[in-house]
Amino acid sequence: MSTFTFKASTLDPARAKLDQVVPAGEAWLGTITAGQFFRIVDLEGNQAVDTLFFSAADPRERYSAVDTIRAQGGLYLTTGTALKSTDDNTLLTIVADTCGRHDTIGGACSAESNTVRYGHQTKNMHNCRDSFLAAVQNADVNLTKRDLTANINFFMNVPVTPEGKLTFEDGVSAGGKYVEMRAEMDVLCLISNCPQLNNPCNAYNPTPIRLLVWDTAR
Numbered sequence: 001m002s003t004f005t006f007k008a009s010t011l012d013p014a015r016a017k018l019d020q021v022v023p024a025g026e027a028w029l030g031t032i033t034a035g036q037f038f039r040i041v042d043l044e045g046n047q048a049v050d051t052l053f054f055s056a057a058d059p060r061e062r063y064s065a066v067d068t069i070r071a072q073g074g075l076y077l078t079t080g081t082a083l084k085s086t087d088d089n090t091l092l093t094i095v096a097d098t099c100g101r102h103d104t105i106g107g108a109c110s111a112e113s114n115t116v117r118y119g120h121q122t123k124n125m126h127n128c129r130d131s132f133l134a135a136v137q138n139a140d141v142n143l144t145k146r147d148l149t150a151n152i153n154f155f156m157n158v159p160v161t162p163e164g165k166l167t168f169e170d171g172v173s174a175g176g177k178y179v180e181m182r183a184e185m186d187v188l189c190l191i192s193n194c195p196q197l198n199n200p201c202n203a204y205n206p207t208p209i210r211l212l213v214w215d216t217a218r
């Protein structure tokens with residue numbers, strides 16, 4: 001059974017109003033306004049892009065993995081997925097996807113999870129939770145540690161077996177693959193471009209991503 005769906009976008013990067021490369025291991029915090037299109041490009045392939053969305057008007061309303069899974073009746077994010085909020089509004093809709101599958105149950109890596117999964121020697125390694133924390137502490141946004149909840153891992157492959165087991169597999173993405181969303185409300189986007197060196201999801205090799213924002217679909 002294949003759950004992969006692919007849809008390309010017609011938007012031209014030359015006409016984007018924002019075009020920015022985020023190196024591996026760095027965070028990005030930005031606002032995407034209602035009606036804008038937001039694309040994340042996996043430049044070199046098999047990167048994990050840990051992402052949280054919040055309502056820009058009230059960050060207490062935030063991305064809800066549970067409500068997103070329930071609303072679409074499926075575990076994987078792809079074209080057509082409405083990214084739901086904790087108030088059951090749609091934050092963004094995925095409108096194009098050339099990767100075909102994105103995870104929202106694997107969570108973000110942290111010093112604690114690294115220690116449990118890969119051994120105590122990984123405790124001091126750079127991780128997504130630290131990147132998230134540093135980004136919100138260094139920005140003028142009303143977000144704290146408590147706001148770092150279940151996230152999206154764009155381009156990450158975490159298939160669930162028929163027995164219900166969660167498995168971290170080799171990435172299904174490749175250089176140049178992208179996911180594109182339309183903002184349905186003004187949203188704050190917090191990204192940790194994962195620095196993980198212990199997980200096959202990114203082939204043990206964190207790489208840069210490219211972010212693009214367009215004002216309209218034309």
Ligand SMILES: [Zn+2]
Pocket residue numbers: 048050108109110127128129194195196
């Ligand atoms: Zn990570």
